[in-house]
Amino acid sequence: xxxxxxxxxxxxxxxxxxxxxxxxxxxxxxxxxxxxxxxxxxxxxxxxxxxxxxxxxxxxxxxxxxxxxxxxxxxxxxxxxxxxxxxxxxxxxxxxxxxxxxxxxxxxxxxxxxxxxxxxxxxxxxxxxxxxxxxxxxxxxxxxxxxxxxxxxxxxxxxxxxxxxxxxxxxxxxxxxxxxxxxxxxxxxxxxxxxxxxxxxxxxxxxxxxxxxxxxxxxxxxxxxxxxxxxxxxxxxxxxxxxxxxxxxxxxxxxxxxxxxxxxxxxxxxxxxxxxxxxxxxxxxxxxxxxxxxxxxxxxxxxxxxxxxxxxxxxxxxxxxxxx
Numbered sequence: 001x002x003x004x005x006x007x008x009x010x011x012x013x014x015x016x017x018x019x020x021x022x023x024x025x026x027x028x029x030x031x032x033x034x035x036x037x038x039x040x041x042x043x044x045x046x047x048x049x050x051x052x053x054x055x056x057x058x059x060x061x062x063x064x065x066x067x068x069x070x071x072x073x074x075x076x077x078x079x080x081x082x083x084x085x086x087x088x089x090x091x092x093x094x095x096x097x098x099x100x101x102x103x104x105x106x107x108x109x110x111x112x113x114x115x116x117x118x119x120x121x122x123x124x125x126x127x128x129x130x131x132x133x134x135x136x137x138x139x140x141x142x143x144x145x146x147x148x149x150x151x152x153x154x155x156x157x158x159x160x161x162x163x164x165x166x167x168x169x170x171x172x173x174x175x176x177x178x179x180x181x182x183x184x185x186x187x188x189x190x191x192x193x194x195x196x197x198x199x200x201x202x203x204x205x206x207x208x209x210x211x212x213x214x215x216x217x218x219x220x221x222x223x224x225x226x227x228x229x230x231x232x233x234x235x236x237x238x239x240x241x242x243x244x245x246x247x248x249x250x251x252x253x254x255x256x257x258x259x260x261x262x263x264x265x266x267x268x269x270x271x272x273x274x275x276x277x278x279x280x281x282x283x284x285x286x287x288x289x290x291x292x293x294x295x296x297x298x299x300x301x302x303x304x305x306x307x308x309x310x311x312x313x314x315x316x317x318x319x320x321x322x323x324x
Contacts, residue, residue, distance in 0.1 A: 003075055004031040005209050006055075006177060011069035013054045016062060022282040024050040024064075026233040029308075032226075034176065037203070037210040039224035039241070041217055041256070045278045047233040048213045049099075052179050055211075056096055057086045073177070092122040095170035097199075099182035099213075101162035105154040111138075111165055112150030118172045137168040141198060160191040167199060174206055181213040196223055218260045221245055229253050232279045232289030235308060239315040249317040251294045288320070296321050 013025040025047045032038050040048045053059050054066055057078060071078040073094065078086065090096075098104040106114060115137055116130035125133065131150060138146035141164040154162055163183060170178050180199060184192035200223050203210045212224060220227055220241060227244045229237040229252065237250040248254045255274040276293035279285070287304050291297040300320050308318040 002033070004072075005034045005074060006032040007070070007072040008055070009070040009072070011051065011054055011066070011071060013050055013059060013064060013066050015064045017282060019282045023284075024233050024281055025054055028069075028228075028230075028233075028235050030226075030228050030235065030238065032177075032209050032211065034209050035204070035207050036225045037200070037212060037223060039212045039214060039220040039227045040230060041214055041220060041227060042230035043215060043278050045281065046230040047281075048215075048230055049181055050233075051230070052096065052181050052211065052213050055179060056090060056094065057081075057083075088122075091118045091169075091175075092173045093175055094177045094179070095173070095175040097163075097166045097170050097178065097180040097183050099185045101159070101166050102154060104166060105162060107154055110151050110153060111157070115150075115165065115169050115172055118169065122173045133172065134168070137172060138165075140171070140202065141165070141168045143168075159187050160195065163187065163191075163195050164198070167195070167202065171202060171206065171208075175208055177209045177211070178203060179211045179213070182215070183212075184219075192219075199223075217256050229256070232284055233281055234289065234318065235316075236290065236318045237316065238308070239312075243312070243315055247312070247315075249311050249315065249322060250290075250319050251296055251321075252290050255293075288318075 009029050011025055011028045012023065014021050014023050028051055030038065040051060042048050055071060059066060066079060112131055112134050115134035116127065119125050119130040119133045120127055135146050135150055138149055143149055143161055143164055157165065183199065184195050187195065196219065199210065214220065224241045227239060227241050228235050229250065231252050237244065237248070237253045244253065245257070248257055258272040259274060261271060274293055279289045285291060285302060287302045288297070288306055291301040294301065306318045306320045308316050311317045311322050
């Protein structure tokens with residue numbers, strides 16, 4: 001069989017806090033092939049962004065550290081690389097689009113310089129050619145009058161244009177893997193669709209794999225091939241997008257889907273919220289982390305943590321009751 005582009009096995013990331021050590025990413029495993037899109041979904045605090053930062057080896061230490069697992073990218077374990085070797089990969093073979101462009105773009109540097117820099121550093125192109133590449137990238141992400149926009153600053157761009165700039169930076173070196181962490185946060189619905197359509201089209205065009213981090217299951221159906229649902233730092237369900245939407249097995253996934261507004265709902269139909277609050281990662285219960293919010297929970301759920309297991313072909317779920 002063809003080797004997956006990315007094979008994550010048992011990834012575990014912990015942080016030291018004033019309230020003790022917490023496990024933000026707990027034994028997370030998944031694979032991703034070239035050209036595929038994997039969506040990692042869950043509420044705030046579920047471990048999605050920490051998973052992305054772990055993949056990029058950007059966990060601040062202290063207080064955080066990756067304590068276990070393997071991250072095999074093109075057969076090479078990223079955890080075995082030196083920091084210098086990892087810097088060669090970041091922005092080149094693996095790129096990340098962060099959720100807050102204004103926190104990621106340098107306000108003191110022009111947009112053109114920030115896009116041209118990775119081309120100059122990783123591809124060793126002279127600055128003049130790197131700027132030409134930057135102009136082409138701005139055109140590819142559909143920013144009008146790209147040549148003049150090279151000399152403007154991030155604050156002169158709208159939110160949607162800043163996000164397009166982040167996509168251009170991510171594509172600068174034609175990476176094999178792009179990680180997009182909530183790429184449409186704080187954008188209006190129309191711009192969200194434009195950004196996601198653009199990201200999908202460009203990744204298909206380049207053949208890059210995409211990891212899409214989001215809390216919105218409504219976004220996932222249109223853009224993802226596979227979905228991993230996270231809760232309390234763990235993957236609680238994993239399947240193809242079509243299978244997950246047609247037959248969600250974990251009560252948490254079912255709750256997320258039930259809380260999405262639907263155009264075909266009966267007039268006046270109310271959304272069904274998930275009761276309670278996400279768990280405190282520093283005080284996780286001994287059993288299933290979702291048990292305090294789950295209507296099916298029993299004594300076993302509160303005492304024994306369910307393993308992620310196969311419930312159908314290529315469909316994994318971590319539930320004692322295998323909810324169907």
